[in-house]
Amino acid sequence: MAWERSSMRTVRVRNKQIVGTLANLLAAISASKGSVGEVKLLNDTMHIVERDITVYAADETQMAHVIEAIRNNPGTEIDEIRDQVLEMHQKGKIAIRSRYDIDTLAKLRRVYTPGVANVCHKIAENPDLARHYTITSHLVAIVTDGTAVLGLGDIGALAGMPVMEGKAMLMESLVGLSGIPILLDTKDTDEIVETIANIAPTFAAIQLEDISAPRCFEIEKRLQDRLDIPVMHDDQHGTAAVTTAALMVATRRAGTDLGKAVIAQIGLGAAGFATVKMLMKLTGNPVMGADLDPAALQRLEEAGGQPATLEEIMAKADIVVATTGVQGLIKAEMVRKGQIILALSNPYPEIEPEVALKAGAAFAADGKSVNNVLGFPGIFRGAVDANASDISEEMLLAAAQTLADLTKEGYLVPHPLNKKVHQAVARAVAEKAFEQGLARAEYVPYVD
Structure with missing residues (x-):
């Protein structure tokens, strides 16, 4: 396109x-x-x-x-x-605006001194009131160190700012959350964890963005263990949720039972490894995986997956997902009749869909059809509204199932700018948070 x-x-x-x-x-x-x-x-x-x-x-x-x-x-x-x-x-894509016009001294006294002191006193006595009286209830930190920005690699946090602004725009326009880009001028894992933990009281949730693997796994895990607000690395779990939804749709269309199929993931970076874990959670079956990095294969094995080579995967798997960034990695002669192939690297896939289909694939698609903008806005909206302490695997799967259910005939996923889709994802995530006992909000208006 x-x-x-x-x-x-x-x-x-x-x-x-x-x-x-x-x-x-x-x-x-x-x-x-x-x-x-x-x-x-x-x-x-x-x-x-x-x-x-x-x-x-x-x-x-x-x-x-x-x-x-x-x-x-x-x-x-x-x-x-x-x-x-x-x-x-030019001059950035986002800005902070006042919700009220301050055009009289009376208003000034209410929003600032002396009136604001009473609000501060109430929060000091009961910190939970910060969600009611401050921006904290809908503020999400979008944090990067700039080490894995799009397909550009390690270009630094400042150069990644346009991406962070874009994420903030999508959050605000699609689900009404206020995203604040945070650029970290360090690649040290300990410093990143300490910095985010120290600024966490400002926010309702933390979105980690464009942080390279394998550091991203440790950073996310340590923050999740330390903080009592949702922390999610979007490159992992947002992408995995949308990919899983696409597979639900693809298998339904191809007449393949996702629970019985042999599934494989080629490329075990942030997105690939998270997709493996989500698919294993969904199906209860091990997923085959290939990567050039021995440490990535070890992580896969420790998570319950099956290390394999590219050739083994193409010979045995019914469903193949590829996120390697290597154009043309999958050759036409490797494709088996009836396979489902999602070659998701952009802008050039591991195999062009039309080539895979001509070689016998039952279904094939590339990364142009799978955009993680369908995932993170609704996932964070639901988790924030429920005041969840975490974003669980079940909440992510609820998001994936909702996306699959709302996909129209002829499409692999819903339209990314359909606000009703994002609202439905938020509802499914919030409902699951209540169901699992992770929600601390007394109620969410759109949840029964």
């Missing part, structure tokens, strides 16, 4: 009023391996037609070829090239 490409520009062109100019321009973009998004008509006169054309390319090098193709199209002149991604990021 065009919006999965990593480079995007809006090009303002002036075409001569000659038949075929626009058609030739679009053909030139396609020939240079670009894709066309929105085409907006700005001006149409006797001599020229002015349009804004949004174009996509795989990377900046390819985009340069696309722009050159536009420039060389007969009858076309470029007026302006805009990078709307950079424009949207």
Whole structure:
């Protein structure tokens, strides 16, 4: 899909009023391996037609070829090239705003001194009242050290800030939580744990983000043991929940019994290992796993999984999930008839879905269909509203099942921007928290 490409520009062109100019321009973009998004008509006169054309390319090098193709199209002149991604990021994508206009001294006295002292006194006497009288009840820390940002790797916490802002935007717009990016200028595990633990009273929950494996496993576990608020590494569990939902849908569509199938995971990093554990929890069966790192295979074995090679997995598994980042890792000749294959690495999967299907797979999809934005907003909303002390495996599975149940025919997962889906996930998570005795809220309005 065009919006999965990593480079995007809006090009303002002036075409001569000659038949075929626009058609030739679009053909030139396609020939240079670009894709066309929105085409907006700005001006149409006797001599020229002015349009804004949004174009996509795989990377900046390819985009340069696309722009050159536009420039060389007969009858076309470029007026302006805009990078709307950079424009949207100018001065940041989020901000803190006051809920009230402070336009009188009376209001000032209520929100600040002297009136605020009474609120502080009440909270000092009963700390639980902070959830009622402060932002703490809906504030989520989005914490990164910048060591595993998207597919970019260790680029540092500051360079990861645009991703953290994006997570905060999604939390607010989809479920109404206030996410605050926290950038940690350290890679030391002890320092990260201590820092987060010390700032935890500010927040209702902690979302760990883009922290590299295997450090992420220890950091999450230590914080979960230490804090009495939900702590979740989204790259692990948000991704695992959405992947599990996609597998529920895929197996249903292919007529495969997920509980009886041989399942395998290729790539045991943060997302892969969490997916293995979730699938083993769901099915009660061991999951095969392959990775180049011996320590990852040891973790898999300790968790109850079965270490294997790529060749063994492709020869034995009914369901294969791959999150290696290695383009073309799975060859067509490895695919067995009837297999379900989710090759989830972006932007280039381990095997293209159409190649897998042609080779005999019963179902195949790539990472463009599985987006963890479907997971973390609703999971955190439900856990925060229930005032849960933790996010359990059962709460995550409830989220996965809800996503699978709400997936329409012809799709692998629901639309990521459907707010009703996120509300349903929140409800399922909160209900499970109450059912397990993890909820400390007296009630949640949307939970029966």
